[in-house]
Amino acid sequence: MSKKILVTGGLGFIGSHTVVELQNEGFEVVIVDNCSNSTEEVLDGIVAITGQSPYFERFDLRDKSKVQEFFAKYDDVGGVIHFAASKAVGESVENPLLYYENNLGVLVYILQELTKKGSASFIFSSSCTVYGQADRMPITEDAPVKPAESPYGNTKQVGEEIIKDVCKVNPQLSAIALRYFNPIGAHPSNEIGELPTGVPQNLVPFITQTGVGMREQLSVFGDDYPTADGTCIRDYIHVVDVAKAHVAALQRLVEGENKENFEVFNLGTGTGSSVLEVIQSFERVSGEKLNYRVAPRRAGDVIQAYADTRKANEVLGWEAKSTLDDAVRSAWNWEKKIRDYEKTSV
Ligand code: UD1
Numbered sequence: 001m002s003k004k005i006l007v008t009g010g011l012g013f014i015g016s017h018t019v020v021e022l023q024n025e026g027f028e029v030v031i032v033d034n035c036s037n038s039t040e041e042v043l044d045g046i047v048a049i050t051g052q053s054p055y056f057e058r059f060d061l062r063d064k065s066k067v068q069e070f071f072a073k074y075d076d077v078g079g080v081i082h083f084a085a086s087k088a089v090g091e092s093v094e095n096p097l098l099y100y101e102n103n104l105g106v107l108v109y110i111l112q113e114l115t116k117k118g119s120a121s122f123i124f125s126s127s128c129t130v131y132g133q134a135d136r137m138p139i140t141e142d143a144p145v146k147p148a149e150s151p152y153g154n155t156k157q158v159g160e161e162i163i164k165d166v167c168k169v170n171p172q173l174s175a176i177a178l179r180y181f182n183p184i185g186a187h188p189s190n191e192i193g194e195l196p197t198g199v200p201q202n203l204v205p206f207i208t209q210t211g212v213g214m215r216e217q218l219s220v221f222g223d224d225y226p227t228a229d230g231t232c233i234r235d236y237i238h239v240v241d242v243a244k245a246h247v248a249a250l251q252r253l254v255e256g257e258n259k260e261n262f263e264v265f266n267l268g269t270g271t272g273s274s275v276l277e278v279i280q281s282f283e284r285v286s287g288e289k290l291n292y293r294v295a296p297r298r299a300g301d302v303i304q305a306y307a308d309t310r311k312a313n314e315v316l317g318w319e320a321k322s323t324l325d326d327a328v329r330s331a332w333n334w335e336k337k338i339r340d341y342e343k344t345s346v
Helices: 013-024 042-050 064-073 089-094 096-114 151-169 203-211 239-254 275-286 310-316 324-345
Strands: 004-008 028-033 055-058 077-082 120-127 173-180 182-184 218-221 236-238 262-267 292-295
Touching: 004 013, 013 028, 013 042, 013 077, 013 239, 064 096, 077 096, 077 239, 089 096, 089 151, 096 120, 096 151, 120 151, 120 239, 151 173, 151 262, 173 239, 182 239, 182 324, 203 218, 203 275, 203 324, 218 275, 236 239, 236 324, 239 262, 239 310, 262 310, 275 324
Parallel strands: 004 028, 004 077, 028 055, 077 120, 120 173, 173 262, 182 236, 218 292
Antiparallel strands: none
């Protein structure tokens, strides 16, 4: 198979870190991104780390004719890692059709092109949100998929179903869905990281923005959950570990080691951390006190979710290497850098 890989959303948070790891492993990368939630400057960071410039095409994948033109131009693309999607849970409740068009319409267009090829590999960004509140911890891949709490969550469930159905009748297509737990952090070079637009909805960017003085105070959403300290538990995983798992998954498909042509893996560390433990980690690595208060629960939050990582460890030969402190430290270093940059560029 050609080692030219399309990375949709390759300028985004997880996408950009994955492009770096792909280039480090000798893959040739073509990024497609519409920069709706990223900037072209991310390319500079990728080049600074790897010394290589990926191909870059800026367009919106919702334009089906552009998707077709892309695959005609890059007819030697042998695989796709598909990150491009909308990911704000609240926004998806307000605007479900945007989510269905962006996250499912685009998926269909790409699969239509891939199924025209003699063989192709496809990696899909799924989420632990498909498990809802799982009955047992840690969560294994065969835990039941629970009804989605939001259109966003539904796009991940339905996205997996679409790929599974398409793979069933297209044996030349091989796909892996990676169910992310909570990716955080930034590249250790400090050249790329997360760039949330507006008020961050996710915990770690909200903490680092509060630490740097951009936000007044973090609200801890609920301290009366049935957990040791009363706050919710998640499996926070360094984004570089997540990126490396994509390369391992792609290698598996490229080398034809997959047992079925649609497989699913959890991407987590296997360790759950409470919101208060993440705050303590931040205070430890930054030496700063975080201003926070306990607020009411957030609708839709599950009590706890952490991964059983054995399948990914054994089958992909991959494991998360970074600790929570490593990941939070990298997120903090990145936050300080981008705020300094903003100060000097105004
Ligand atoms: C959320 C989504 C998940 C999605 C992921 C993608 C929900 C219910 N889940 O994951 O489907 O795949 O984002 O980005 O929205 N917290 C606070 N204060 C804050 C922010 C968060 O206490 O200001 C707490 C939350 O209650 C939660 C934990 O921190 O317990 C992690 O929250 P977050 O980073 O938003 O991730 P998830 O909710 O796990």
